[in-house]
Amino acid sequence: MKISTKGRYGLTIMIHLAKQHGKGPTSLKQIAKENKLSEHYLEQLASPLRNAGLIKSIRGAYGGYMLAKDPVEIKAGDIIRVLEGPITPVEGIEDEEPAKQALWLRIRDAVKNVLDTTTLKDLAEHNNDQPQDAYMFYI
Template structure:
């Protein structure tokens, strides 16, 4: 499985947003500057994350984005699926009850694909956004500097 820049940059952006979100919304310009992501591309990613119910946009002069849920409730899987779609590295018709696979009954490789798919899902669903924010602070920040650094 290989993630596109949507998944990689979107995850970085949400870690940044969560780490810098206090009472005020966080602008895409500030995330863009800290994460070295094109603001135009970042707006596209934030739109996808908004559609998935992970962020909310606040309009106005001091507008920007805030998390739509507590960061303890947002998993890496939620973020990646919102940006990438399915995380399954192999689509196997034999795993789909309605799939049209002529050898499904005798194919044993479908169990390999199923285990890989389940393992990826379990892993990304167990890692929560708050854990990544905490790791980012431990790894990148010193003293009173509370910025979430570029990953």
Template sequence: MKISTRGRYGLYFMLALARSYGEHKRSVKSIADERGISDLYLEQIVTNLKRAELVKSTRGAYGGYELNHAPDEITVGKIFRTLEENIVAVEGDDKDTDTERYLWGRIRDALRDVLDHTTLLDMVNHDDDEIDDYMFYI
């Protein structure tokens, strides 16, 4: 499975909003600058998050974006399903045996379980020191 930049940047954006939840609103530009990514590209992603009612925006001097729900109510699965065309752990084909389909189904279910049971709050509260590398291979 590979998550696109669209999914990753959307998750970065949502995590930034979760970290400031209840304190202040954030601009797309400030989050894009923190991550070193294009604010124009991030704005396109945020449009989809807003359409899915995951974020809301306020105009004006004290405006910006904020989460539309508490961080413990928004799952990573909801974010990825909003931004990714398809989340596929393994693409099976018509030559797969029942045994192989069983394995692919278990992998799909495990992935779905992780995505649907990991909230933004879980991620914000996670100790970053436990992660040695950002690239994970099996």
């Protein structure tokens, strides 16, 4: 399973909003600027996140976006599913032989487990100074 820029940038938006949780709305312009991303692209991602009830928009001069729930209630899997669709490593696994089908299901379940046990709070509080484990880059 490969996560596209939709999923990656969607997580960027959500992590930024989690870090600002309780401090009021944040504009997509600010998020785009701080992360060197296209504001227009982030606007396209905000709509499905809002429709899914993960973020809410605040209108006005001091408006922007904020989380619709506490960061501990939002899982990475919620965000990825909204932007990427169902979590599946292989399409049409029902047509695979049983041994391969079992492998694909184990991979799917492992990925789901990581995504569904990692909260937005976990991601927002992650210390960027800590060295990353090599396995994280090869999932």
